[in-house]
Amino acid sequence: MSHRNVTDMANPQQELETSKQLLEAILDNLVDGILTFDEKGVIQLVNRAGVYIFGYEGDELIGQNIRILIPSLANDASQKELKELLKQVSGLGDELEGQRKDGRIFPMYFAVSEVNLDHQKVYTAIIQDFTERKFMEAQVWEKERLNIELEKERGLRDVKNSFISMMSHDLKTPLAAIRLASSMLRNYGDRSSAEEKEETYDTIDQQVEHLTELINDVMIISRQDFTGAELDREIIDLETYCRDIIEELQLAYRMKRTLNFNGTDRRIEALIDVKMMRRALTNLLTNAIKYSPEGAPVNMELAYADCQAIIKISDHGIGIPQEDLPRLFEPFSRASNVGGIPGTGLGLAIAKQAMDLHGGSITVASELGKGTTFTIILPAEDC
Numbered sequence: 001m002s003h004r005n006v007t008d009m010a011n012p013q014q015e016l017e018t019s020k021q022l023l024e025a026i027l028d029n030l031v032d033g034i035l036t037f038d039e040k041g042v043i044q045l046v047n048r049a050g051v052y053i054f055g056y057e058g059d060e061l062i063g064q065n066i067r068i069l070i071p072s073l074a075n076d077a078s079q080k081e082l083k084e085l086l087k088q089v090s091g092l093g094d095e096l097e098g099q100r101k102d103g104r105i106f107p108m109y110f111a112v113s114e115v116n117l118d119h120q121k122v123y124t125a126i127i128q129d130f131t132e133r134k135f136m137e138a139q140v141w142e143k144e145r146l147n148i149e150l151e152k153e154r155g156l157r158d159v160k161n162s163f164i165s166m167m168s169h170d171l172k173t174p175l176a177a178i179r180l181a182s183s184m185l186r187n188y189g190d191r192s193s194a195e196e197k198e199e200t201y202d203t204i205d206q207q208v209e210h211l212t213e214l215i216n217d218v219m220i221i222s223r224q225d226f227t228g229a230e231l232d233r234e235i236i237d238l239e240t241y242c243r244d245i246i247e248e249l250q251l252a253y254r255m256k257r258t259l260n261f262n263g264t265d266r267r268i269e270a271l272i273d274v275k276m277m278r279r280a281l282t283n284l285l286t287n288a289i290k291y292s293p294e295g296a297p298v299n300m301e302l303a304y305a306d307c308q309a310i311i312k313i314s315d316h317g318i319g320i321p322q323e324d325l326p327r328l329f330e331p332f333s334r335a336s337n338v339g340g341i342p343g344t345g346l347g348l349a350i351a352k353q354a355m356d357l358h359g360g361s362i363t364v365a366s367e368l369g370k371g372t373t374f375t376i377i378l379p380a381e382d383c
């Protein structure tokens with residue numbers, strides 16, 4: 001860029017004219033709209049971009065009131081709104097609605113600065129048309145929204161897929177056992193002893209029970225509308241209740257595992273759905289058994305603190321990797337170190353749901369290779 005030395009200029013009138021032209025050229029080549037107006041809002045000057053942004057031509061805007069460009073000022077007879085607006089947009093400016101000549105409304109950035117010229121206030125406004133920017137913003141938002149939807153959809157599909165593969169696996173095993181038992185009865189029934197037959201019937205019963213349980217689990221998990229009102233609650237003595245569950249399991253595992261119980265002297269009662277709670281506690285105990293080596297004992301402890309019953313179930317088993325802990329209570333979630341130990345990953349989700357419905361909580365603490373402790377807290381009765 002070049003400039004002339006002021007002293008070179010002979011004629012001040014010419015000099016003024018030249019700098020006016022220069023200023024106009026600069027203003028006209030700006031991409032931002034510039035317009036000046038007086039205290040009443042009457043437009044005195046507007047650059048080419050300003051005229052273009054509002055959809056006018058030539059000098060059409062000169063002498064008009066800026067009210068025709070800003071719909072919020074349309075009924076501004078008292079000038080009060082103009083003053084308020086000037087306050088709002090002075091300095092850093094603000095986003096406003098603009099109105100084009102054809103009536104279309106568009107988003108714009110509008111910043112005003114005030115100058116005093118010959119005891120008169122003159123306002124200079126800088127205007128940017130935000131239509132494109134808004135459009136781009138909307139596109140970015142839309143893209144983001146679609147991505148989230150897609151992600152959700154993918155998540156759902158993953159859950160569905162793992163659900164189907166888990167379910168088909170888990171359903172197939174007992175079904176195969178039932179089929180085997182029934183074909184044994186059909187083909188060898190008349191040659192089998194009464195005892196053998198009884199055993200085969202038992203197998204069928206057990207597998208049917210297992211299947212029923214599995215289907216019940218899935219139904220519980222898929223019932224999002226469970227409110228707790230459906231619970232069949234009664235007040236029970238927790239120690240007797242826990243001891244019964246342990247005894248039952250000890251029988252099921254044919255006494256091969258040592259299941260210890262530690263109670264307290266205090267009688268602790270709770271209002272619970274006996275069946276649902278049994279399902280939760282049994283899963284915690286069978287987990288402790290199946291995820292620890294055969295000789296290792298499993299402990300159940302019942303305690304009381306601040307109107308709450310605390311049940312801890314701990315083992316000295318394989319533990320749970322830290323990175324698997326956050327999703328452990330989600331349906332079908334299984335830790336990476338389960339190896340060949342069978343499971344569906346529904347037990348803990350059901351336990352969690354049971355605790356939520358009882359106004360309680362369940363948490364886990366685990367050390368890989370050392371063992372795991374699940375802690376249940378339930379509101380105690382009568383306190």
Ligand code: ATP
Pocket residue numbers: 283287288289291315317318319320328333334335336337338342343344345346347348349372
């Ligand atoms: P099921 O639906 O038959 O109970 P599961 O036992 O695999 O199957 P959950 O009881 O929900 O499912 O447990 C989820 C996962 O948490 C398990 O697969 C296992 O990885 C981990 N886990 C739970 N309890 C223990 C434990 N005591 N020790 C180590 N890992 C455990």
Ligand code: MG
Pocket residue numbers: 283286287343345347348
């Ligand atoms: Mg389990």
